[in-house]
Amino acid sequence: MNSSLLSLQKLLHGYIKNNLIKNIFINKMVLDSRKIKGKNCLFIAIKGYKNDGKNFIEHAISKGAVAILTYSDNIISSYSIIYKNNIPIIYLPNLHKNISYFAGILYDHPSKKIPVIGITGTNGKTSITHFLMQWIKLLGGNPAILSTIGNGFSGKLIQTDNTTDSAIKIQYTLKKFIQKKANFIIMEISSHGLTQFRVSNIFFSIGIFTNLTRDHLDYHLNMNNYELSKWKFFNNHKVKKKIINIDDNIGLKWFKKLSNVIPVTTKNFLYKSNIFIHIKNIIYLPNKTIISFNSSWGSGTVKINLIGKFNVINIFLSMATLLSLNYPLQKLLKTVSKIQSVKGRMEKIFFKKKYSNIIIDYAHSPDSLKNVLLTIKLITHGKIWCIFGCGGERDTGKRKIMGSIATKYADIIILTTDNPRKENIDNIIQDIKKGCNPLHNVYIILDRIKAISYAIFNSSKEDTILVAGKGHENYQIIGNKILHYSDFNTIQNILRNIK
Incomplete structure (x- = not known):
C-alpha cells in the first residue's frame, strides 16, 4: 500500500x-x-x-x-x-480511533475528491451497493464499490474477507479507485467497521440506513449496543446527507433526531421534511414488481425485475440517493427496469419446467429469513422448501428464532450445515430445532449437497426451494478448514445431471 x-x-x-x-x-x-x-x-x-x-x-x-x-x-x-x-x-x-485519520493523511484524503456513498443497516447493504453501481453505470458513470461480494468496478470485482476493510486498506483502496478514474465510490459499512473506527475519517456525501434487526449479537452482546454502533455512522461521522428507511422503527426514531434527512417510506406520514419519497402502491408479479410513488422530485410508476418488498425499499433508497446527487428523475425512470438482482440475493434459478424454482439467498438472520420467505409466498402456488443452517461460534440466540420463522412461513424444512467452524454441528441443529414446530415437516440432512439434491428430486413444479444462508459465498468453514463450496455451483451440477 x-x-x-x-x-x-x-x-x-x-x-x-x-x-x-x-x-x-x-x-x-x-x-x-x-x-x-x-x-x-x-x-x-x-x-x-x-x-x-x-x-x-x-x-x-x-x-x-x-x-x-x-x-x-x-x-x-x-x-x-x-x-x-x-x-x-x-x-x-486512543490509537485505534485515529488510524483512519493517519491513513487519510498518507493517502491524501481521497474521500474529499469524489462523492462517497456509505450504506449501513442489518439487511440490504449489498443489494443497494450493487443497484447503485448498475444504475450509475447505466447513466454513464464509472462507479467503484467496496462490498461483501467484492471490491472494484463492474465486472472486475476482487473478493474480500470483510464487509468493511481495515482503516488503512479503505483509504488506500479509495485512492486507487480515483487513480482508475472512478467518479463515485459506494461502500457497505458494517457495525464491526463502525465500532472499530475503520471509516472514522472518510467523508461521506451520502449515508444510507436500511434497517436494524437482530444480527451479530455474538459481537455486540445486545440490540442496544448494536443500534449504537450503527447510530455512530450518522451521529459521529462526516455524513452530509442521510437517506433513511423510516418503515423501520429505528429509522423512524433517527429521522426525528437528525437533520438533512431524506425519508423513504411505504406508509402515510406527515412530512417534516420537504424532501421525501413515498411508495404508494406495490403490485407483485412472479418475476417483477410494479410500483407507483410520489416524491418531492415528482411522481411516477416503475416496473422492476426484482421481487419482494425489501427490494422495493432498496430500489427507492437507491433512487433517493441518485436524486440527491442531482440525477434527473426522468432518466432514473427510463433506466430502473434494467437493474438486475444481485448474486446470492433472491437469486432465482430457472430450469426444466417439471421441477420447482430454486432461490439462493444470503439470509442468515431472523428478519432476512422471514422477509425472503414472505416474498416467496407471493410467487409460489405449491409448497415452500427451506434449506438452511446457522453459523458456528456466532450468535446462538438467533437459532431458535430462525427455526420458528422457518416452520411458520415454509412448508418443508431441511436443516443442514452452514459454516459450523469449530462448533459441533449437532448442537447447532438442535438449537435451531428448539424453535421448530414439532408437528412440522423438518428433516435433518447435514451434507449440504445431499440436502439440496433431496429437495430438488422430491419437490413438484409448483414448489419453490429456498437455499438460505450462504448466498454468494464460495466456501464452507468446517473446523479449521476453509473448503471450496458454492450453493450456485452445487445446484447447477445437480441440474446438469437431470435427464
Missing part, C-alpha cells in the same frame, strides 16, 4: 513534537508485520480481536519497519518515544 514519501513528523503533527523523527519518511503503513516490505514502512501495533500488535514489534523491526506506532496503556506513557535498535516506538492514546 505504497504512497509518495511522507515525513513522520508531518503525519504526527499535533501529536508528537520531536525533531528526532523529522528525518523519518514513510510511504506505507501496515497492521500486520508480515506485510512489511521496502524501506519506508510504518508498523501500527494495536490490540486486535485475537492478537495484540505489541507482540509483533520485534518482528516488525526485523522486517525493516522505519518506525512503530502503538497504543499507550496509561497517561504517563502517552506521547512518549522509546528506541529499540534505533527504531522509534511512539506511544499514542
